[in-house]
Amino acid sequence: MVPWATHAGPACQHAGVRPGARQVSFQGMDQAQWTGLVSKMRDNYRTPLSDSDIQSIGLYLSAAYGSEERAPLPVAQAGNLDDLLSRNACLGCHALEQKIVGPSFKDIAQRYREQPEALRTVAGHIGEGGSGRWGQIPMPPFTGLSSEELEHLARYVLEQ
């Protein structure tokens, strides 16, 4: 069972983290901080989670909640692709050539490249997240990204 499909488990309830809940104290936490928090909760509550579960949950939480309230980037920085990819943990779930949690960027490019409106379609899907296009595992939404950032990421994926 993938942790982000059922993240209303005991550990998350203890932390008061629920989808849609606005948690002032959790805003702006990065992946390392989320992972540290989840790891601490495991020890406190003796939850049976492996280290790799903890990594995955930390990754999910930072992607879904950590950046939610982030201030918009200054325009000069919006184009920094490496920063966008790493800050949003894209490469924790995607690789260029092979499927990890999500499909490889090459497979995505192949599916959409020839379509009219490919850029807009893919940018929209990155922002909204969702599931069912590639399998049952959902991709978290990235509502904190501007439309330029989404298009920048989509263009990069489509170039693979």
Ligand code: HEC
């Ligand atoms: C927690 C794991 C996870 C993270 C983090 C993640 N993705 Fe995904 N992504 C997925 C999964 C799973 C799918 C397949 C969803 C589906 O089947 O519809 C997916 C699908 C996609 C797609 C294909 C959408 C389509 O139109 O078919 C693109 C493009 C994409 N991701 C880009 C990104 C980018 C860019 C980031 C970083 C901003 C990112 N992903 C972060 C898991 C993730």
